[in-house]
Amino acid sequence: MELVKVHMTVNGEPVELDVKPYARLLDVLREDLALTGTKEGCGVGECGACTVLVDGENVNSCLVLASSMEGKSIVTVEGISSDESLHPIQQAFLDHHALQCGFCTPGLVMSVKALLDKDPAPSREAIKTAISGNLCRCTGYQQVIEAAEDAARAMRGEE
């Protein structure tokens, strides 16, 4: 199999990689770039644990071929905050106890991020739709929805 050269931006940094032609974006993020914040759950697009942003849209990185990412900008959970600080969405997840085991959390955070980047004041219904592709077996979602609402307020500057 011939390796495929791919140029992409990952968390703001330009990256040039030779990837296996059949590697998923998830594999390349975790194995080649050591960005293990992105989790593999089901591997078939049902659970959303592997959610990352591609050009600002949330996608399942288990259903994306890395070789097709030429010229794309990818953001993972590692890329949303700088230094040791937390992104307001992460802070809101903590404040609202919107996680227990935490396996789904990076994916949920990225789906909420995709929503709030487009819609700074989403309705409850819009939040539910935005996280409808992310399974969480601990929280029952209520805390996640409240965290998303709180994060939206914080990001609008209404503490």
Added chain:
Amino acid sequence: MLRYDYVRPASVEEACAFLLKTPGRSCPIAGCTDFLVQVREKSARWKDLQYVVDLSALPELSGIRVEDGIVHVGAMTTHSAAEHSPVLAEHAPLLAAACASVGSPQIRNRGTIGGAVANASPASDPMPVLIALEANALVQGPNGQRTIPMSDMIVKPGKTALAPDEIILGFSFPSVAHMRTVFLKLGRRKALSISRMNVSLVVHQDAEGVIDHVALAPGCVFAAPDRARKAEALLLGRRPDAALIDDAAKAVADEMIERTGVRWSTEYKQPVITALVRRALENGTEVAE
């Protein structure tokens, strides 16, 4: 694990030429939301797969526009793009609604309408809508372009009318801005569910309330998605009332049984498709009191 090489053609011509050269060993790919699941499940469909041919970056396959009353939807249009398209909101709201009901936001952001059609799933959401819109697919092969009516696109579950070296460029259909349209879907849960059944309806009534155009396409009901011609014949030229809507809804269920026989699922599907069609007609028509 299935392993394959990756090819990124610079044009549709180059893609077709590569497919021609590697018959049965290449798969054109778009969003990969079905393909990578099939690969993971080691689908027999891909046992001879050697190459994937990535169409996702070809600019001539993208975009939604309307010209002289004809709507053109590029094959690489994602379900999200269709869901949020102002052109579709005006000219084919049922296609936007069907695309909004596919998978999850993550799936809709990657999966394309062209990919969904080429994958020929019998449970596709956009497929019956395109049939109800009387859409044509514009396809290109090594010998040029041709159109395939969407009603002829699915030969059998998993098999399209496309030759192995043909690629879908896009879909076109007349605007239905002046008609009433309905898309109803029954799934097992709200997100990520594959349609158990769905109904697409495009209908128009004249000034007297008489139905002068109707296209009714139930999904997951016939072996391949198709219009329910018997119910349409009942409705055309009539002023709808509760009794006519009941008859038409029953006619869809009867046609299902006539065409697919009584199967293990019939006991469930018969009353459910009747109710879905009745609901679609009640929503989509002005009913005489």
